[in-house]
Amino acid sequence: MPQTVIKRTSSRQEINPETKKFEERLLQEKRSLADERDRIRRRTAEVEGSLPNEDAGEDEGTVDLSNSLMAKEIDISVNESLEDTIQDIDMALRKIHEGTYGICDICEGKIAKARLEALPHATLCLKCQSLVEGF
Numbered sequence: 001m002p003q004t005v006i007k008r009t010s011s012r013q014e015i016n017p018e019t020k021k022f023e024e025r026l027l028q029e030k031r032s033l034a035d036e037r038d039r040i041r042r043r044t045a046e047v048e049g050s051l052p053n054e055d056a057g058e059d060e061g062t063v064d065l066s067n068s069l070m071a072k073e074i075d076i077s078v079n080e081s082l083e084d085t086i087q088d089i090d091m092a093l094r095k096i097h098e099g100t101y102g103i104c105d106i107c108e109g110k111i112a113k114a115r116l117e118a119l120p121h122a123t124l125c126l127k128c129q130s131l132v133e134g135f
């Protein structure tokens, strides 16, 4: 009797312990970045809420206003880079489950372990990263 292989094909790849460690770091980092993002969003909302009305016409409010606007602009750019990093982390997490974690997106070579240790969400090897940044 031929053995039929009924082995369920799991959509989840077997994750080796080393990659598992990176996954934990990535999830942890993502959590703290998401917290940071929420904090900035709340603060931006507060600044918006505290901006004086245009028709209030109070001189003493002017300095505060420009400070608030500046703080808001800084928050927005910080928030954007946080979003970028969170996206990179999501990408790396997806690669972990696809079994391609640690493989460069461009040249498909292995990303040096030291690089992943320093930057767990790296999706490019050092060489390709510097090529991309050179553009």
Ligand SMILES: [Zn+2]
Pocket (backbone or CB within 6 Å): 104, 105, 106, 107, 108, 109, 124, 125, 126, 127, 128, 129
């Ligand atoms: Zn590469």
